[in-house]
Amino acid sequence: xxxxxxxxxxxxxxxxxxxxxxxxxxxxxxxxxxxxxxxxxxxxxxxxxxxxxxxxxxxxxxxxxxxxxxxxxxxxxxxxxxxxxxxxxxxxxxxxxxxxxxxxxxxxxxxxxxxxxxxxxxxxxxxxxxxxxxxxxxxxxxxxxxxxxxxxxxxxxxxxxxxxxxxxxxxxxxxxxxxxxxxxxxxxxxxxxxxxxxxxxxxxxxxxxxxxxxxxxxxxxxxxxxxxxxxxxxxxxxxxxxxxxxxxxxxxxxxxxxxxxxxxxxxxxxxxxxxxxxxxxxxxxxxxxxxxxxxxxxxxxxxxxxxxxxxxxxxxxxxxxxxxxxxxxxxxxxxxxxxxxxxxxxxxxx
Amino acid sequence: xxxxxxxxxxxxxxxxxxxxxxxxxxxxxxxxxxxxxxxxxxxxxxxxxxxxxxxxxxxxxxxxxxxxxxxxxxxxxxxxxxxxxxxxxxxxxxxxxxxxxxxxxxxxxxxxxxxxxxxxxxxxxxxxxxxxxxxxxxxxxxxxxxxxxxxxxxxxxxxxxxxxxxxxxxxxxxxxxxxxxxxxxxxxxxxxxxxxxxxxxxxxxxxxxxxxxxxxxxxxxxxxxxxxxxxxxxxxxxxxxxxxxxxxxxxxxxxxxxxxxxxxxxxxxxxxxxxxxxxxxxxxxxxxxxxxxxxxxxxxxxxxxxxxxxxxxxxxxxxxxxxxxxxxxxxxxxxxxxxxxxxxxxxxxx
Numbered sequence: 001x002x003x004x005x006x007x008x009x010x011x012x013x014x015x016x017x018x019x020x021x022x023x024x025x026x027x028x029x030x031x032x033x034x035x036x037x038x039x040x041x042x043x044x045x046x047x048x049x050x051x052x053x054x055x056x057x058x059x060x061x062x063x064x065x066x067x068x069x070x071x072x073x074x075x076x077x078x079x080x081x082x083x084x085x086x087x088x089x090x091x092x093x094x095x096x097x098x099x100x101x102x103x104x105x106x107x108x109x110x111x112x113x114x115x116x117x118x119x120x121x122x123x124x125x126x127x128x129x130x131x132x133x134x135x136x137x138x139x140x141x142x143x144x145x146x147x148x149x150x151x152x153x154x155x156x157x158x159x160x161x162x163x164x165x166x167x168x169x170x171x172x173x174x175x176x177x178x179x180x181x182x183x184x185x186x187x188x189x190x191x192x193x194x195x196x197x198x199x200x201x202x203x204x205x206x207x208x209x210x211x212x213x214x215x216x217x218x219x220x221x222x223x224x225x226x227x228x229x230x231x232x233x234x235x236x237x238x239x240x241x242x243x244x245x246x247x248x249x250x251x252x253x254x255x256x257x258x259x260x261x262x263x264x265x266x267x268x269x270x271x272x273x274x275x276x277x278x279x280x281x282x283x284x285x286x287x288x289x290x291x292x293x294x295x296x297x298x299x300x301x302x303x304x305x306x307x308x309x310x311x312x313x314x315x316x317x318x319x320x321x322x323x324x325x326x327x328x329x330x331x332x333x334x335x336x337x338x339x340x341x342x343x344x345x346x347x348x349x350x
Numbered sequence: 351x352x353x354x355x356x357x358x359x360x361x362x363x364x365x366x367x368x369x370x371x372x373x374x375x376x377x378x379x380x381x382x383x384x385x386x387x388x389x390x391x392x393x394x395x396x397x398x399x400x401x402x403x404x405x406x407x408x409x410x411x412x413x414x415x416x417x418x419x420x421x422x423x424x425x426x427x428x429x430x431x432x433x434x435x436x437x438x439x440x441x442x443x444x445x446x447x448x449x450x451x452x453x454x455x456x457x458x459x460x461x462x463x464x465x466x467x468x469x470x471x472x473x474x475x476x477x478x479x480x481x482x483x484x485x486x487x488x489x490x491x492x493x494x495x496x497x498x499x500x501x502x503x504x505x506x507x508x509x510x511x512x513x514x515x516x517x518x519x520x521x522x523x524x525x526x527x528x529x530x531x532x533x534x535x536x537x538x539x540x541x542x543x544x545x546x547x548x549x550x551x552x553x554x555x556x557x558x559x560x561x562x563x564x565x566x567x568x569x570x571x572x573x574x575x576x577x578x579x580x581x582x583x584x585x586x587x588x589x590x591x592x593x594x595x596x597x598x599x600x601x602x603x604x605x606x607x608x609x610x611x612x613x614x615x616x617x618x619x620x621x622x623x624x625x626x627x628x629x630x631x632x633x634x635x636x637x638x639x640x641x642x643x644x645x646x647x648x649x650x651x652x653x654x655x656x657x658x659x660x661x662x663x664x665x666x667x668x669x670x671x672x673x674x675x676x677x678x679x680x681x682x683x684x685x686x687x688x689x690x691x692x693x694x695x696x697x698x699x700x
Contacts, residue, residue, distance in 0.1 A: 003379035008587070011378045019369040028361040028541040029353035029664075064414030067566045067583035100564040183584060191378040193543055193586030214450040216417045233417035234533060236543030236586060237358070314379075 002339045005316040006136050006291045007165055008185035008192045009330040018245040027241050032234050041229035044240055047247035054174045059204055061222050062235045063195035066164045068217065069181035070097045073128065073160050076212045076219035077203060080104035081127025087112050087140060089320030091132035094162060112138055113283045118149040128158045134166035137319040139293040139328065140286045141166065148176035158203055169290040169333055171257040178203040184243055187290060189334030194239035256333050264289045264331050276300045276350040280326050292329040293322060300350060301327055307346050352689045355666045356486050356641045357515055358535035358542045359680040368595040377591050382584050391579035394590055397597035404524045409554055411572050412585045413545035416514045418567065419531035420447045423478065423510050426562045426569035427553060430454035431477025437462050437490060439670030441482035444512060462488055463633040468499040478508045484516035487669040489643040489678065490636045491516065498526035508553055519640040519683055521607040528553040534593055537640060539684030544589035606683050614639045614681050626650045626700040630676050642679040643672060650700060651677055657696050
């Protein structure tokens with residue numbers, strides 16, 4: 001089965017071999033306080049910075065999921081006010097989750113085809129500006145340049161970015177924001193069960209100032225543990241090792257970015273030529289590079305899903321309000337050319 | 351390297367093969383909302399109940415770690431009062447973690463050689479009684495019968511039990527308490543990154559009554575997700591699959607229990623015959639069955655650790671206040687007879 005689900009999608013073929021190595025090297029039995037673990041953790045952080053072009057003064061943390069990152073931000077970085085820019089289900093969920101902890105969490109919804117205008121986005125009260133860079137539910141994105149502009153207009157605010165289904169798939173300008181987070185089961189091409197959170201010096205400073213220390217995943221505690229490449233609780237050690245191995249094999253994100261963008265452009269061109277199906281989002285300026293939702297009438301979509309399944313292909317179901325009117329195609333780096341061709345072969349009849 | 355570290359210790363040799371199966375079956379790419387995941391999750395829960403003799407009306411949850419379980423209990427089951435019975439570092443940590451969220455968290459420390467007397471343990475104010483069944487730092491245990499007695503004396507209180515390094519190694523009387531939690535990297539013989547929390551109907555009822563809904567891991571939310579065999583956030587899907595596979599191969603806990611106890615008795619008899627080393631805990635009534643700490647003078651311990659390392663054996667370091675005066679031997683089911691013999695061969699010279 002080839003999975004085009006936008007996460008978890010295809011994992012790298014090398015994973016079982018890496019697990020075998022982990023077993024032979026005793027990695028599955030190492031203690032998360034040991035030198036052996038710290039060496040793996042340090043190397044993983046170093047590779048993440050190299051491959052993804054993350055500034056050297058940013059701190060990288062391991063979490064159990066992106067959902068946990070929402071909570072860490074709410075607990076350790078938001079005192080009351082946060083502004084949630086979203087146009088889909090995941091950005092909305094982030095707002096809802098934050099609102100449970102802070103009544104000051106404010107929704108700033110916008111349209112699916114709308115390109116945000118940073119000049120119109122002003123947040124006078126200090127707080128955390130929360131942006132879903134890649135909205136997995138509808139395949140839209142907020143470009144890095146726009147995030148940079150928002151941060152530039154609000155240097156005293158923190159900007160936090162959900163890059164769950166884009167990090168490691170496209171080049172992100174990490175300097176443009178203070179907190180970035182992602183899950184490894186999307187563009188990293190790894191099994192689920194590990195999240196990553198990346199913080200600017202300004203975010204770390206803010207967390208130290210707020211000094212929230214009530215939770216095992218309080219950011220101050222996580223920061224002090226990470227000085228020794230460790231986590232407060234037992235992490236997914238095997239997941240971190242697999243991430244390290246996959247990063248060792250990876251090229252720089254600039255090369256991956258080019259391929260991802262070219263493939264997405266191919267998808268859009270291909271879909272635009274179809275009669276019965278079309279890209280859900282038509283504004284090229286806001287189309288995601290890593291998730292391509294396809295719309296059509298219900299019968300056609302059902303027909304395509306059945307055909308795909310027969311050919312051992314799993315498509316992503318529609319999500320949230322686009323549940324019945326779309327299916328989604330992951331455009332993640334681990335997917336192979338021939339797999340994409342196989343799916344196109346099926347879709348070209350529509 | 352053979353790891354006798356009391357968690358993560360030896361993992362089952364079958365793990366790499368199971369990962370290969372997972373890759374071939376597409377398990378590493380399945381969505382945690384899919385039927386395929388729900389089937390694995392349901393089967394894992396069912397096997398846990400069968401193999402460990404967990405009452406059918408108890409609910410089993412997946413968490414990221416045992417530390418997360420401490421926080422879930424503090425957030426969703428403790429309103430103010432909790433009583434923490436401990437004699438070692440992990441029980442003490444549980445108390446400290448809870449105290450950050452509730453000023454009413456009360457420490458009830460006791461001695462390492464002390465067998466608790468349930469008649470003297472009375473907690474008039476309603477709250478959660480927290481017991482570390484197996485204290486990994488010093489290799490002591492609170493027997494199930496004693497926990498049962500404490501619960502019987504306090505039917506209105508909830509009793510929560512940390513069984514991190516004993517669950518799946520010895521038979522626990524789950525009916526004797528309301529909440530049990532463990533990590534799979536100990537007696538389950540699996541790679542780290544997955545915790546289990548097991549709740550009685552009374553615990554679920556209490557969480558529904560308290561109705562804490564602020565966190566992604568609020569117990570009410572977890573309970574409602576688990577009716578569909580799901581979790582609020584993306585879980586360690588591969589870890590759950592590996593747990594299912596290992597449980598499929600496992601015998602009933604009663605058989606494992608007998609072997610664990612026999613092996614622990616062998617260890618104690620063996621250590622008692624040594625001249626330079628001895629079991630840390632001498633009271634047989636409180637000795638752990640799964641973690642055997644060994645004491646001796648500093649030079650002897652250092653000598654043994656060096657020798658063990660030369661023979662590709664990793665011993666558990668001392669922990670907390672026993673850091674420099676002990677090393678620890680995991681007595682976990684995944685360890686093989688010949689591996690134990692190999693370690694005994696080294697230790698018999700002391």
